[in-house]
Amino acid sequence: MKISFLGHATLLVETAAHSILIDPFITGNEKAAGKVNIEDLNPDFILLTHAHQDHILDVEPIAKQSGATIVSNYEIAMHYQAKGFEVHPMNHGGSWEFPFGKVKYTQAIHTSSFPDGTYGGQPGGFILTADNKRVYIAGDTALTLDMKLIPEWGKLNLAVLPIGDNFTMGVSDAVIASDLIKCNKVLGYHYDTFGYIEIDHQRAKAKFDAAGKKLHLLEIGASLEV
Ligand code: NI
Ligand code: MN
Numbered sequence: 686m687k688i689s690f691l692g693h694a695t696l697l698v699e700t701a702a703h704s705i706l707i708d709p710f711i712t713g714n715e716k717a718a719g720k721v722n723i724e725d726l727n728p729d730f731i732l733l734t735h736a737h738q739d740h741i742l743d744v745e746p747i748a749k750q751s752g753a754t755i756v757s758n759y760e761i762a763m764h765y766q767a768k769g770f771e772v773h774p775m776n777h778g779g780s781w782e783f784p785f786g787k788v789k790y791t792q793a794i795h796t797s798s799f800p801d802g803t804y805g806g807q808p809g810g811f812i813l814t815a816d817n818k819r820v821y822i823a824g825d826t827a828l829t830l831d832m833k834l835i836p837e838w839g840k841l842n843l844a845v846l847p848i849g850d851n852f853t854m855g856v857s858d859a860v861i862a863s864d865l866i867k868c869n870k871v872l873g874y875h876y877d878t879f880g881y882i883e884i885d886h887q888r889a890k891a892k893f894d895a896a897g898k899k900l901h902l903l904e905i906g907a908s909l910e911v
Pocket of ligand 1: 735
C-alpha cells in the first residue's frame with residue numbers, strides 16, 4: 686500500500702488495484718500549488734472524515750471527472766447523493782468490505798459543519814485494511830480515550846495523526862495517541878497549512894524519537910510505502 690501526502694489532510698492511498706483519495710483540499714492550499722493538480726487525480730473512491738471546507742473543497746470536480754464513490758458519514762453521503770454523486774454512507778463503529786479492502790469509521794472528537802453552516806454529521810476517522818496492511822487515519826480529532834479501542838481491531842502498520850494543534854491534537858498529544866493505538870510509526874498531517882497550525886518539524890520529530898517512535902513528515906506529493 687502506497688500513501689502519498691497531497692498537503693494538509695489530503696492523502697492518496699494506492700492499493701494493488703485501486704486508488705482512494707482522502708479529504709481533498711488542494712486548490713485552496715497555497716502550499717500545494719504547482720505540486721498537485723486535481724485534474725491528475727482519478728480515484729476509485731473518495732473518503733471524507735468530516736464536512737469542514739479544508740477536507741471537502743475539491744470533492745465535486747474530482748468525483749465528477751473520476752466517477753469515484755464518496756464514502757463518509759450518513760449526512761455527508763446524503764449531501765453528495767442529492768447532487769447526483771455515487772455514495773456509500775457509513776456511521777461510527779460500522780465496517781464495510783469495499784473492492785479495495787475494509788473500512789471502519791471511527792470516532793473523532795471535533796465538529797463537522799459544511800462551509801455554509803449546514804449539518805455535516807459527526808466527524809470521524811477511518812481504519813483502512815487492504816493488501817494485508819492496516820492504517821488508521823484519525824481525521825481531525827483531539828486525543829481521546831476511544832483510541833484505546835483501535836488496536837482491539839487489529840495491529841496497525843501506520844497511523845496518520847493530526848499534529849498541528851489549535852484545531853486538533855498537537856505533537857505531544859499525538860505521542861500519547863500513538864501509545865493508545867499501539868502504533869509507533871506515525872505520519873503527521875494537518876499542520877503548517879495556515880498560521881494557526883504551524884509547527885517546528887525538528888522539535889516534533891525529536892518528541893517522537895524521545896518516546897522511541899518515528900514521525901514521518903512528507904513533502905507535498907511525496908509518499909511512503911506501508
Ligand atoms: Ni475540521
Ligand atoms: Mn481540518
